[in-house]
Amino acid sequence: MSALGNSTIDGGALAPEAVAQNAGALERTWSTKPGVWAWVCTVDHKVIGRRYVITAFAMFLAGGIEAALMRAQLARPENGFLGADRYNQIFTTHGTTMMFLFAVPMMTAMGLYFVPLMIGARSVAFPRLNAFGYWTYLVGIGLLYVALLTNHAPDTGWFAYVPLSETLYAPGHRVDVWAQLVTFTEIAALCAAVNIIVTVFKMRAPGMSVNRIPLFVWAQLVVAFMIVFAMPAVAAGSTLMLAADRAIHMQWFIPARGGDVLLWQHIFWFFGHPEVYIIFLPALGMVTPIVETFCRRPVVGYGAIVMANIATAFFAFGLWVHHMFATPLPELGDSLFTAASLVIAIPSAVQIFCWIATMWTGRPRLTVPMLFVLGFLFTFINGGITGVMLASVPFDRQAHDTFFVVAHLHYVLLGGGVMPLFAGLYFWFPKFTGRLLRNGLGKWHFWLFLIGVNVTFFPMHILGLDGMPRRIYTYLASTGWGPLNLLSSLGAATIAISVIIFLVNVVLSWRGGAVAGPNPWGASGLEWATASPPPPYNFAYPLIVSSAHPLWDAHAALPVATGLRTDRREVLTTTTFDARPDARHSSPRESIWPFYLALCMGVVFIGSIFRPYWVLIGTALSLAGLFGWGWQSTRPIERERIALPNGALVERT
Amino acid sequence: MTSLRAETSVADLPTVTFGQRSLMWWGTLGFMVIEGWTLALLLVSYLYLRQSVIQWPPAPSQSPALLMPSITLALMALSVVPAVVVARAGGRLDAPAVKRWLVAHSLIGVAILILRWWDVQSLGVRWDANAYGTAVWMIVGFHTSLLLLDVLDTLGLTLCFFVRRQPVKSFSDAADNSVYWYFTVGIWLPVYLIAYVGPRVI
Numbered sequence: 088m089s090a091l092g093n094s095t096i097d098g099g100a101l102a103p104e105a106v107a108q109n110a111g112a113l114e115r116t117w118s119t120k121p122g123v124w125a126w127v128c129t130v131d132h133k134v135i136g137r138r139y140v141i142t143a144f145a146m147f148l149a150g151g152i153e154a155a156l157m158r159a160q161l162a163r164p165e166n167g168f169l170g171a172d173r174y175n176q177i178f179t180t181h182g183t184t185m186m187f188l189f190a191v192p193m194m195t196a197m198g199l200y201f202v203p204l205m206i207g208a209r210s211v212a213f214p215r216l217n218a219f220g221y222w223t224y225l226v227g228i229g230l231l232y233v234a235l236l237t238n239h240a241p242d243t244g245w246f247a248y249v250p251l252s253e254t255l256y257a258p259g260h261r262v263d264v265w266a267q268l269v270t271f272t273e274i275a276a277l278c279a280a281v282n283i284i285v286t287v288f289k290m291r292a293p294g295m296s297v298n299r300i301p302l303f304v305w306a307q308l309v310v311a312f313m314i315v316f317a318m319p320a321v322a323a324g325s326t327l328m329l330a331a332d333r334a335i336h337m338q339w340f341i342p343a344r345g346g347d348v349l350l351w352q353h354i355f356w357f358f359g360h361p362e363v364y365i366i367f368l369p370a371l372g373m374v375t376p377i378v379e380t381f382c383r384r385p386v387v388g389y390g391a392i393v394m395a396n397i398a399t400a401f402f403a404f405g406l407w408v409h410h411m412f413a414t415p416l417p418e419l420g421d422s423l424f425t426a427a428s429l430v431i432a433i434p435s436a437v438q439i440f441c442w443i444a445t446m447w448t449g450r451p452r453l454t455v456p457m458l459f460v461l462g463f464l465f466t467f468i469n470g471g472i473t474g475v476m477l478a479s480v481p482f483d484r485q486a487h488d489t490f491f492v493v494a495h496l497h498y499v500l501l502g503g504g505v506m507p508l509f510a511g512l513y514f515w516f517p518k519f520t521g522r523l524l525r526n527g528l529g530k531w532h533f534w535l536f537l538i539g540v541n542v543t544f545f546p547m548h549i550l551g552l553d554g555m556p557r558r559i560y561t562y563l564a565s566t567g568w569g570p571l572n573l574l575s576s577l578g579a580a581t582i583a584i585s586v587i588i589f590l591v592n593v594v595l596s597w598r599g600g601a602v603a604g605p606n607p608w609g610a611s612g613l614e615w616a617t618a619s620p621p622p623p624y625n626f627a628y629p630l631i632v633s634s635a636h637p638l639w640d641a642h643a644a645l646p647v648a649t650g651l652r653t654d655r656r657e658v659l660t661t662t663t664f665d666a667r668p669d670a671r672h673s674s675p676r677e678s679i680w681p682f683y684l685a686l687c688m689g690v691v692f693i694g695s696i697f698r699p700y701w702v703l704i705g706t707a708l709s710l711a712g713l714f715g716w717g718w719q720s721t722r723p724i725e726r727e728r729i730a731l732p733n734g735a736l737v738e739r740t
Numbered sequence: 741m742t743s744l745r746a747e748t749s750v751a752d753l754p755t756v757t758f759g760q761r762s763l764m765w766w767g768t769l770g771f772m773v774i775e776g777w778t779l780a781l782l783l784v785s786y787l788y789l790r791q792s793v794i795q796w797p798p799a800p801s802q803s804p805a806l807l808m809p810s811i812t813l814a815l816m817a818l819s820v821v822p823a824v825v826v827a828r829a830g831g832r833l834d835a836p837a838v839k840r841w842l843v844a845h846s847l848i849g850v851a852i853l854i855l856r857w858w859d860v861q862s863l864g865v866r867w868d869a870n871a872y873g874t875a876v877w878m879i880v881g882f883h884t885s886l887l888l889l890d891v892l893d894t895l896g897l898t899l900c901f902f903v904r905r906q907p908v909k910s911f912s913d914a915a916d917n918s919v920y921w922y923f924t925v926g927i928w929l930p931v932y933l934i935a936y937v938g939p940r941v942i
């Protein structure tokens with residue numbers, strides 16, 4: 088066995104001993120060493136992806152606890168359980184947590200873990216950038232939750248509308264915490280997006296042309312592009328505009344000095360509406376392989392689903408104004424954005440009809456992941472219908488800022504985002520842990536969650552139509568809203584019980600669940616072609632793909648490419664469209680610099696809230712970190728084969 | 741586990757590539773899009789604010805002086821020359837030429853930064869005077885931050901080439917650095933037209 092693992096090709100089956108020897112060498116090269124230092128420095132996309140998933144799920148629990156506190160406060164009229172100030176902090180932290188710290192990071196985390204596995208790659212394109220993104224995200228979480236525990240959490244809502252979030256109405260540092268936290272999470276999202284785009288474009292398995300890319304990967308790719316165009320808006324709005332207005336008296340949103348409060352809403356919702364689809368599209372991407380696997384057939388309408396993803400992304404950027412129908416915008420604009428809001432239902436419907444057709448023509452098995460998919464269809468369609476209602480300007484002006492909108496958005500986000508996520512967690516849990524989640528507990532989880540969601544949020548439609556405003560901490564008994572609010576709170580308790588059952592299931596199954604094996608469901612994607620959980624190098628050899636369902640279409644032995652080095656971390660890159668082998672690239676080893684740089688950027692952004700000179704100190708430390716990062720990349724290695732721009736191939740040290 | 745069948749070998753593929761065959765080129769492109777888009781949003785915000793007032797710049801603000809940004813524009817155009825030469829020399833693995841022209845590139849970059857210091861002194865408005873001043877300062881400031889990072893990157897790369905024997909892939913990095921410089925120069929053009937020439941014509 089040479090360092091260029093099995094470079095001789097005989098066109099036949101690889102001997103198991105040779106494969107094992109190759110795997111042993113790769114294990115030594117790719118594994119993260121034990122110890123705290125290595126734990127901090129790791130760049131393994133699976134380790135980081137798993138951390139992201141666990142951290143994001145912890146944020147789901149934190150946001151859920153906050154929701155439970157709010158429902159306890161609203162369970163009966165004139166309740167003094169929380170009080171206005173604490174309620175405002177908790178409702179802002181709930182929204183901020185669920186949107187910025189749970190939903191988007193969770194979806195990108197699933198991508199960072201699974202995209203390389205699904206496309207047959209050994210890592211992501213930029214492993215250290217990936218680590219940096221995670222640490223940045225963690226610093227942002229620390230900022231928000233330290234603020235909450237010390238009674239300094241933001242209290243102006245997760246949208247931080249100006250002028251309420253300007254210093255005149257929001258003195259102190261609560262809004263600054265929100266503004267800087269948002270930027271941290273957007274940095275993390277942007278790092279993940281660039282990583283996913285380049286990984287999908289350049290690191291797909293040989294033969295995985297664009298018409299063979301798994302639909303989950305397609306969804307992640309489309310969403311990564313959406314992030315690249317949506318997140319700069321909120322980062323610009325929160326740090327370059329709102330935080331700058333508050334810290335150094337800039338005048339973006341101060342009408343007396345020529346500023347405009349509606350500019351904030353335009354900037355925020357230009358991000359905020361695509362954000363819903365940034366959460367929703369990866370969730371839809373999870374549905375397809377689950378439906379395929381448990382219906383035992385390829386999905387109907389692969390091309391239609393790809394086009395629906397792209398169309399959704401396109402239209403998502405064209406309807407931010409439907410959040411602003413109650414503002415004094417021109418009528419013509421309202422009509423245009425109403426049309427866009429209605430049109431976006433079409434690509435969602437296309438996907439839903441494709442899944443229904445797949446189930447109709449397949450042999451469905453009602454496993455727990457499939458139950459969650461069915462629950463998703465039911466809940467999301469309900470939320471989608473109220474979305475179409477709210478796209479109508481006259482109705483929106485009636486329902487605006489009432490609990491009807493709260494009901495709609497929770498139906499969409501829980502139905503369209505969380506239910507497919509649970510389906511995906513049950514489906515892919517073996518790839519995280521090597522074990523299967525327990526079926527019985529999974530069914531309890533599903534039914535209680537489905538009932539809980541509907542009991543919690545359906546009454547809110549009625550409360551909203553009855554005029555109950557959102558964002559209030561209490562209401563008078565004479566309004567008659569008490570019974571439905573109590574019912575809603577009981578529904579929230581049911582959701583909490585279902586999530587506790589899921590956590591118990593995870594703990595029990597992780598410790599002693601049934602061993603899954605590489606492909607427990609008989610699925611077709613490449614992630615199931617390797618062990619559960621996958622080894623540090625993902626695949627012993629790059630797999631060669633000749634269809635959209637490689638494991639279903641492989642007959643005797645999986646075709647692979649040999650020749651990647653085993654003595655240093657090397658990845659195979661392929662051409663962008665037809666995925667022909669193009670080059671071998673070094674993949675970086677562990678590094679402290681991503682962690683260091685995230686901390687230094689924490690000094691910049693958090694320091695800016697309190698003392699401007701911390702910006703200078705943090706910037707200097709960050710620049711030193713950037714230099715260290717770059718310096719570490721310049722270690723001369725050994726003889727290289729170089730493809731010069733003129734097409735010549737030379738060898739040089 | 742399914743058995744494996746060797747179908748081809750990738751051992752003969754190159755390990756260092758340039759341009760769109762290189763992962764770093766794609767990463768650089770990604771960050772150019774993000775930063776360019778952020779700047780575009782700031783420029784759109786500037787034009788949005790313009791709509792709500794009759795006089796632009798609003799009194800007593802003055803239009804920014806044109807001399808320094810025009811000289812900067814000329815110098816930026818000139819700076820493309822060493823950047824192009826570095827990219828081409830990098831593509832030939834010509835270390836002496838890369839070093840020589842990286843120095844020239846760095847010097848022009850530093851000169852542009854120094855000019856920018858005077859430029860912001862003559863914007864004709866304080867950032868906290870009104871929304872116009874805020875928008876101008878933020879747009880120019882944001883571009884300056886990109887410029888600063890790019891000049892520091894070029895200086896760091898130059899330093900690495902001089903004090904340490906470079907791996908071959910650094911030549912590809914030098915070429916990518918030039919691509920990023922084209923971007924930094926290119927986005928100065930809309931900034932110049934909207935923030936400096938704009939107040940005189942819109």
